[in-house]
Amino acid sequence: MSWNKVAVVGAGLIKMGELFEQSYEQMAAGAFSAALGSVDKGLDKSAIDAVIVATQRGTLWGQEGIGGNTVPSAIGLSGVACTRVENACPSGSDAFRIGAMVVASGVHDVVLVIGVEKMRDKSTQEGLLARAAAGHPLYNRGETAPVLFAPFATRHMHEFGTTPEMMASVAVKNHHNGCLDPYAHFQSEVTVEQVLASPMVCSPLRLLDCCPQTDGAAAIILTSAERAHEFTDKPVYVAGFGVATDHPYLHEKSSFVGLPATTLAAGRAYEMAGVGPRDLDMAEVHDCFTITEILDIEDLGFVEKGKGGPASLEGETALDGRIPVNPSGGLLAKGHPIGATGIAQLTECWWQLREEAGQRQVAIRQGFALQHNVGGRGSGVSVVNILTRNP
Amino acid sequence: MKPVAVLGMGSAAPSLRLAALDVGAAWGSGGGRGTVAVCDADEDTLTLAWRAASTALEAAGVSPDEVSGLWWGTARPPFAEGPSHVFLATTLGLDRAVGGGLCSGSPHAGMEALLGAWDALAAGHARIALVVASDALVPGLGTAGETSTGAGAAALVLGVTAESSDGPSTNGSSPPARFVARSTRAIPAVDRYRADGASATGDVYDARLFREEVFVPLLAEAGRAVSDDSSSTAAGWAVADPDGKLASAVAKRLGAPLVSAPVFGALGDTGAAAALLGLIQGCADNGSGAPTTGALGAIGYGGGRATAVVVDVARAIPGASGVDRLGAGRRVSYAEALRARGQLEPMDDPIPMGLPPAGAAFVRGNPEMLGLFGARCRTCGTISTPPSIHPTCTGCGGSELEVVALSRRGRVQTFVVNQTMPPPFQAPLPLVVIDLEDGARLMVQGSPADAGDLAVGDTVTLSLRRYALERGIPVYGYKAFRVAGSDATVGSGQDRAAQEGGA
8 A cells, every 4th residue: 555645736847947047036936836826726825834945056056055944035935934955866856755754744734845956057167067176085086976877887888788879768768758848958859879979078978968957946735635635636645755875985886787775765665655666657767867767777676687778778768668767858858956856857747647748648557656866975865756646 | 434225226207208399399499309207287206206115115025114214305395395204104104103304405305315314224213214216396487407307206225234233234134235435515506496485496507607617527526535435436327417418427527337318318307316216227237137236326416415325236126127117108298298287277266175185184084095094894894995984884884993004906896087077177087996906995086098998897006196286285195097908917016117107
């Protein structure tokens, strides 16, 4: 039996992109408005009695010490209880998990979970790339984001014969899906040849193996399963979730062909939801790089370890494949505004389970969708949430 | 004069080579012959000293904890004021109580380091002395010295002899060589100099005046004086050489062949290291297979002072032949050489290191970073690196850990080549996860020269490099260098040095 104590009754996001014209506060207001507007039977915002904010990097927009008060002020809810969650790339999905537990505890009735991230208020050099000089002065030195995943590509290729073409096929699929998602950062097709001809960023990863730097925001409204029908006739339930950690330095990894945090988090989520990989209709997974999606679909149990490359190449994860993965376009095409990413993925799952995803709608047969993030130093944090439309 | 024993020798050269012709072309003067050695951006006098000294200790069969004093001579210590000596001593694994000192102030510093060690041994204050002379002078742009200034390092492991000590000599039997005589002469004249606070060496002297009135007469006088004090006549001379012509004039004056020409030809003027590198060259086998024996002289110069020494060579000196493998290096353009030496910098400020290099994380971390330590679990044997951030074992969670020095050799588990980083990083930058021979796993930077060749399973060795020059403070750590023909058997220290030098 699924957990199903908490329901999603509203979800929405803003169009992702390099949103130079919008402030952090404006993005938050846009996402909140979208979520509020999505509630089928309407919801007075004064009913929201707690807010969980996910923003991973205040440093990327010049607010190093951001707490939990900026967002309530920006969305007209100043005074409400609010906590900010920062837990690496899964910040948004972890904020959702925490929001669900807050509702289930009975302490708060209606909880807004909102992820907001400014990635482009600083130049790339001063922003995301500056992490090359952060962390341990020797053992992290030169470690930009692709360095966290590229060593896994090198080793996956070495052990399983995964090829650049297989990795490129992930980018091709997700860019195709992004063309069907009006909220995606990129809405253009790419070809395998284009991916393989794009500049090397961090070998073996090329430019089109990498997700872009994207500003964005997404919001979800949670309430208890009992109260869900006050707001909608089509609630989506939180079936289960899991979070797990691994050591933070790459040299502490026990292997370079999988991410143990994902496997652990997924195991916990499957157990809580009472389902397995075969019960899922679709998944939104963390494809910050093409190799990451290949690792994810193995670590989540969609395919056997080592078979993620061929499965991607052969279309098993396409919209009409055996297990559609990242119908939204994923991080590669929709974008990766870190704190907002998980909540945007969950919004996609919500749309898909309600069969409101338009041209990119996948077949919903069993009523379960999985959302996954992994990241942080050493890719040592993973969160998996499973949603269901089955009461 | 109490003699001292030579137990081993080591030498090192930086990885870049600059053609004098390219320097001349940049200034429209067209002149210059040969190439000089230049430090890459991650090399300096400390990394060169580390390599030469490590090689010499290994060749001499002396373990770091046996060394009672480190005498380091360099005109360009990494800190003009600061912890240069203890940084080098820590990288070499020397005892915290080690004596000795840092000699600087001019390229004569290398000979001063030798004399200091000699005095301590002769006085009975040291049993084993490590002498390192390293230099990487930064010539002023457009100076005459630009076409001849090189870089390199020489190291000697010295011990007491039966004559210099009441106790038994260091190795029980007669040593392979002994320093037997020394003599210093000086003249108060300005030639090459670097004013306090100046970043580069100027040489606004009159070349003929310097040659006729200072260099040749002074060095010849020192050489004659040491010959008079020595029972044996030097069969050859190693002579410091600021411009590639002066040394031969001195040797001619002394009436014996110049033995230091090959190493000068390979590396250029190596400053404080020049005379000792030349001496090591003279002690090497010259390719004939038969070691040079007999008396050899060496004369160092700098800042108006000249010191001549004579060494009596009884048999092949361990480690000496490594000098013949220093020649190879990566040829770079003048602009690349300037960038590597810090004389050509981008306008934009580099991204600062997340931690201030004089802060608490470095006070805690310097010993383990410079010494390359890990924490071995007494329960499961897993090594977690570095110790200061691992109060518990990454393998089993146990808390019974002991600090151990890590192996310097291993195989590539996986790697990347980062092409996209802000200044001060330079692409391509390999980052390599290594499974060390002792079972530890470590991720460190690799050599840009290996970027195109690295593969999973390759054998790599770890070598000290400068990871950053942060807010003026050098930050050192170990980098991975691919061993050519990776499945080859374990090489000696000299082989390692040659492979790095030849990268």
